Structure formats: C-alpha cells, structure tokens
Amino acid sequence: MVLVLAIGDLHIPHRAPDLPPKFKSMLVPGKIQHIICTGNLCIKEVHDYFKTLCPDLHITRGEYDEDSRYPENKTLTIGQFKLGTIGQFKLGICHGHQVIPWGDLDSLAMVQRQLDVDILVTGHTHQFKAYKHEGGVVINPGSATGAYSSFTYDVNPSFVLMDIDGLRVVVYVYELIDGEVKVDKIDFKKTATAPSAH
C-alpha cells in the first residue's frame, strides 16, 4: 500500500494566503510515501512545507512558480515488477499550461501517451477531475487553496490522495465545501497491457 499525495495550484501568496486550516491538520508528516505537485506553489516556503510532509517530493513547473528550475514534466514509477504480472504504476506529472487547449481531455491523453504513463497528474484549471480513457487515467487534484481561476467562478479547495496497491489504485478526493471536508472515492484497476516496444 503506497500513499501518494497529488496536490497543486496553491498560488501562495499571489492568490491565496495559505492552505485551509482543515487541510493542514489532515496533512501530517510520516503518513505519505510520495508527493506529486503539479506546480504553481509558488514560493519556497510552500516547497519546504511539503518537504516536511514527505521527503520524496516531485514538482513540475507552473507558470507562476518562483523557482524556474522545476522540470516541465516528470515521471516516476511506483511498485515493483512481479513475475508474470506487471505490478507497476507509472505516474506522469505536468502542470498543464503547456497543453493546449487547456483542460482538454484528448490533448492531455496525448501527453499521457507521450510520457508513456498509466496515470497523468496535471493541474492549471483548478478543477478536480479524474477520468479514465483508453490509455490510462488523468487526474487533476484541483487547487489546494481554492485559488482564483479564469476557468471557473466556483473553486473549492481540493487535493487528491492515491492509494496504490499492486494493479489497483483508489483515488480519494478531499474537497472543502462550505467549511466542511468532503471525501469521495474512485477505483481504478490497471489491466495487463501488451508488452511495450522494447
């Protein structure tokens, strides 16, 4: 059981002062194995905060990030090869402002194929999304602070926690609606894919 936190688009301090207190009290160090951050933190303080939650931190660059050294996209592999079955999940991260049209499912699917990953985590629209298509799953954890977005007038703070176990991933989405944290859950299972070209 591997817990992966997917979070991003905080836009601190430009659009939001801080993470909601209810989220902060839920995110405690030591429980999460990996953090995937879609970008737009935007300052070092937020980076350091995530580092305290989990040292294995993967961030991609958002267009407002202070640190321009974050990569444009990143992949990581979770799980191990087991004889007979492929018990691995490959995750890809990309902020999403580079993928036009913004938020377009099919264009994001292309990126997923390009990175050759099972799960693509992306942001930029500040809207939570989790959908499965032929090639895999695309997840957008939304904005953890509910920051202003030109995409929608109604942004609720949200983040995603993925529980990866063998070939199965359970996606928990935490949303702050009217002051209360609501949790929703989606199951995805990876089918054994055909062996890749090499």
Place this chain on the structure above:
Amino acid sequence: MLNGTEDEEKWLAEGIAGIQHNAFYMHRALDSNNLREALKYSAQMLSELRTSKLSPRKYYELYMRAFDELKRLELFFKDDSKHGVSVVDLYELVQHAGNILPRLYLLCTVGSIYIKSKEAPAKEVLKDLVEMCRGVQHPIRGLFLRSYLAQISRDKLPDIGSEYEGDADTVMDAVDFVLQNFTEMNKLWVRMQHQGPGRVREKREKERSELQDLVGKNLHVLSQIEGVDLEMYKETVLPRVLEQVVNCKDDLAQYYLMDCIIQVFPDEYHLQTLETLLGACPQLQPTVDVKTVLSRLMDRLSNYATSSADVLPEFLQVEAFSKLSNAIGKVIEAQVDMPAVGAITLYVSLLTFTLRVHPDRLDHVDQVLGACVKKLSNIPKLEDSRAMKQVVALLSAPLEKYNDIVTALTLSNYPRVMDHLDIGTNKLMAMVIIQSIMKNNSCISTADKVEVLFELIKGLIKDTDGADVDELDEEDFKEEQNSVARLIHMLYNDEPEEMLKIICIVRKHTMVGGPKRLPFTVSSLVFSALRLLRQLQGQEGDIVGEEASMTPNKIFQLLTQIIESLSAVPSPELALRLYLQCAEAANGCDIEHVAYEFFTQAFVLYEEEIADSKAQVTAIHLIIGTLQRMNVFGVENRDTLTHKATGYSARLLKKADQCRAVYACSHLFWVDDQDGIKDGERVLLCLKRALRIANAAQQMANVARGSGGPVSLFVEILNKYIYFFEKGNKQITSSAIQGLIEFINTEMQSDSTNPDSVADAFLASTLRYIQFQKQKGGVVGNRPNIIFFLFFFSNLNKVYNCTLNL
C-alpha cells in the same frame, strides 16, 4: 578567602564543642533535679552564642544546637515537681544570670511556661520579654534571640478563640507584641548594613539576605492571627508595618518586606488597602526594584480576579485599575533615574493586569498605551534593546489576548507606540501583527481599519528614512514581502463599494514600495481586484443608479494602472501573465475592446521585453492558450491576434519549440463550442507548417550531428491529425493519417543506429489508440464514449462524471 572560612569552621567547631560540653553537665543536673546546677550550666552553654566571629549561616548552626538543648530545659522548667520552684520565682531566678544574652534566652524560655501557666496575663509577659530583648543590640545575636522569642511565643498569643484570650488580653495585644518584635528585628537587620568597613559591602548584603526570613517570619505570624481581620489589617497592621518599611530607608529591607507583605497577606486585603500599599511605593528608596514589587502585586491580583467571577465587582468598586495606574505614574515620576526599560516593564505588567481583569475595557488598555507613549516621548532616542523587547511585549499582549486584530486597531495609542520603535523593531512588530492575523484567520473588512493597519505596517511597505534596503538579508526581505502579499488576501468585504475602497487604499500604500517590493505585492492586488470584478458581475442584476459609479471598466482601468507599475521593476514576464488574466476577465464581462487592449499590452511586452528564449516559449504558449479560450472577439480582431500569435510561434529560436508552438496554434482555428470557430482548412495549414518545421529540424540534425533529430515531433503532429480527424475536420483524411504513419515508420527505421525508445513507445501507444477507436467502430465524428469503457474494467465503485458531457 580560605583563611577566613577555615577560621570560621574552627570557631564553629569550638562553639559546638562548648555547647555539647555544657549540655552534658546540664543533662546531669536535670536528671538529678538540680535546678541550680542546671541554670549554671545552661547559662554557660548559652554563652557560646555570645560570639561575634561567626557569619549568619554558621551562627545558625550554633543556634540550633542551643535551641535543641533549650527545649529539654523547658520541659524541666515546666515540671515544678522536679525542681520545686514556682514559675514566678523561676522567672525571677533566671535574671541573675551573669551575661545578658544567656539571661534573656533563659528568660524567654521561662516566660513561655509562665504564659502557659496562666499565672500572669499573656500580654504582660510578652510585653516584658519584647522590651527586655532590647538589651541585645548586636544585629546577629539580637536577631536570633528575637527569633527565638517569636518561635516560642507563637502558640501563646492571645488570639481570638485561644485559651490565652481574656478580659485583659485581646488580639490587639498579640498584634502589638508581634509588631514590636518585628520593628526591633528590622532595625537590627538594617543596622548590619552599616557595620564594618565599606569594602565588604557585597559580603554583608549576602549575609543579610541569609537572615531575611527571620524578619519576614513576623509578618507571617501576623497573617496567621485569626483576629487580624480586614479592619485590623487596614487600621493597624498595615500602616505600622509600612511605617517601619519606609522609615528604615534601607533598600534591601524595603524590597524584601514589600514583597513579603504582598505574598503573605490575602489578596482581598490588598485590594481593599490598595491606596495605602501603593502610597508607600514612591516613598521607597530609589534603588529599590519597585517595578518587580508592583508586578508581583499585579500578578497576584490578576490571579485573584480570574479565580472567580464574584470577585470582579470588587475590583471595579475599589477602582483598582486607576489606583494602580496612578501609583505607577507616581513611581516613575519620583524615580527620575529609572531607566526606560524599568518604566516600560511596569506598563507591561499593568497592561497584563488590565487584559486579565478588565479585558472589555479597551479604554483602560488604550490608557496604558498612552502613558507609555508619553514616557517614550521624553526619551530622545530609545536604544536599549531590552527596552525595545519590552515594548514589543507591550504591543503583542493585546494581540494575543483579543485574537482579533480589529480590536487592537481601535486602540488609538497603538500606532503611536509603534512610532517610537527603531526601524528594525518596528518591522519585527509589523511581522508579529501580520502573523497574528494569519494565525487567527482574521478578516479585516472596512476601509478605515485597513488604513490603520497599513499605517502600522508601513515599515514593511516602504523605505523609511534612514533605512538601507540593501543591507537587509535577502531571505528576510522575501519573507517580509511575501507576508504582506498574503496579508492582502485577508482584506475582504462582501460589499463591492467597500471592497473597492479597500483595494484603493492598499494600492495607495503599496505603489510607493519601490521596484524591490512591487513584484511581490502587485500580483496579490491584481487578483484581489479580479475577485472584486466577479463580485460585481454576480450583482449585475441589482445595480441601481448610484452604484453605476463602479463599473467593470473602472476596475479594468485600475488593473491596467497597477500592472503598468511593474515596468519600473522591470518585470515583463509577470506583467504579461497578469495582462492575460485580465484579458480573460474582460472576456467574461463581454467587453471586446478591453480584452483586445490587454492582448495588445501582452504582445508589446513579448516583442520588446522578453528576450530569453525559454521565457518566450512559455509566454507564447500562455498567449495561445488564452487566445484559444476567447469568445468575445469579432472576426477582425481575432484574425489579427491569431496572425500575430502564429507569426511569433514560427519565429521562436529552436526548431522544436517552433514546431510545437505552431501546432498549438492549430487549436486557434477550432473551438469545440457550439458557436466556436471551426476552420478545418486553416487547422490543416497549421499542421502542415508544423510538419515542414519538423522536417527542417530533422535535416538540420542530420547535417549537424550525422543522426536523426527528434522523431517524436512527428508523432506529436500525428496525434494532432488524429485529434482533429475525430473532431470531424473534413480536411483531414484517413489516408493522410495513414501516410503520416508510414512516413514516421520510415524515419524511425532509417535511423536504426540511434533508436529513440521514447518516440517508439509514443508511436506504439498512438497506434494502439487508433486500433482501439477502430474497434469501437464508426469513429467519424464521435467523441469516445467514456461510459462504454467502463465495462472493460472491473471493481469500479463510482465515477466522478459531472465534468464529462455524456
């Protein structure tokens, strides 16, 4: 001084030996009921206490030995069947002892029994004893003697309800006795200060401190006397104790005794005698640490107040606050040499008291701050860092208590105190204020409060005279400015009118921040204004007459001015992003010319200010992405902007970047909305142009490095072909797609010396996708039906589907 200590040890040992020696014989006498012998040896034994060679601590050891022996003697004396002498006669008899000190010790011992026998009124015996002890004027010897007297008389005082109370004896007598003993002991104690040569002053003070509890014990006894009620305390006890305290003019004694009074007597008494107690303070020696005394008093009273709610009216009735406030004022006035830190510490204590006892009385809080301002104004320049710390404590206390910055903002003297801080401390305090707001999630919602707040934190917002911004550590500076940026989001009001006022005030203050600060604060301000715009849009239906003074146009003008200030930094990349955000907002308000203007500004920045090639790539993608979402433009405007975008895309430095930007532009000609543009031809033109660029890139790479370039570009373009094919672009045929696939395969095979696994995998998954779509059947024009896929996968609990159009 080793010699001295060694000698002392020797004398002590000698003294103890002497006591033991005589005690031995005394015991023998007691055993054989020989009074005469007992008296003789006890007197000899007590003579050891006549020494002047010992320090208080050593003397105490000696004294305790004698004390133990005297207990046994007392037992003997009590039992007159053993010695056959009446207590009255015994009292007479012991006075024949040769030296005064042994005589008095014996007298006290007998006196104890005398009182117990009730053959004489307690008060007379006590009076006699306390007077007689005057005979010993040596400080240490006298103190211990009187301490002995106090010890043995404790349980024999004519207190109310005690067996020694009678017609003649009253509580008053008990009180008189104790007070007299106390007074004499204090005099002796003070006299110690002036004995001996001046250079051993420190040693003397140390010795005196060792003896302080002997004196203080008397006050303790007084507090234990049942009959000392509030009335008696007020009329007799306190005035006389204070008289002695003030008149002795000794700072050590004064400090100790004032503190003793406060600790030993009940808080209700203090409350009711506040004026008297405080009245003594200015009369104390200037070297007495009166601020600590007052602080401890206020601490006790605060604790008392919070112990129960019933007590509070008492505080109000005795006007505790004003009395304390006046007393502090008088003390500060009287002690002209008191350093600033002392005075401010006093105010901190008073403020703490106020916040605990009368938290609702903001006028009291303001008054304390005002008194502090007055004091600070008299100091030309406050440089003492401890004093600064105290001022920070003073200012932090209301923040912590009220947890709501708005309350602190109503205190008129608050900003005045801050003005007296030096620049560094002022900024520190400003950060404390901001942190308090963030921690408590406070929202400041009125323009005038925002104005006060920004006055308070002005040290952070702009360069103040004498401050050198370059000197400041970069990390610290960033932290400061980020805090200010975050603060801006805590200023909010539902009412658009008020919110606009707030934004204008923030703008006024931040615009003078200078080029170093603007990049931090401008973004926050812009997004604040964009949120206001949405608020306004939400209220569109309700606008009546007057409120038409605030229109989206006005806000866009404001936004333009704010973003323009970034040119002073200069910060073109940030400005470009903000202009694009504004363009989207204008799109949402349906104002075409404003949106166009913002795009113009963005393009100008791109052309003139953004030279870095990596920055250009990001910038052009942001422009394309924003433009793609615009639906407010008419054909002409849209064409102009699209043309510009495509042009710049093709002129990026690296071929790969050019290619990607150009195929991104293809989306400008196809918008998936109902009324969106769907120009299939121009889409294809874009894609073909991208292909040409990719080709050129291939050839360049072949020439330059002898191997193939980025094949993945072709695969990307292939994906775009498929994308538009599925959207129903008639210009893209399946044979064109097929042709492209073959072309890519050829390219990959010809470059077998340098296999590109990433591109291979990409191509493979693309082909799989095509296969999958074909299997579904009838791909033309259909969007892939997501629900259809679900049946392929097991264990699906729920699908978050409200975002998909099904």
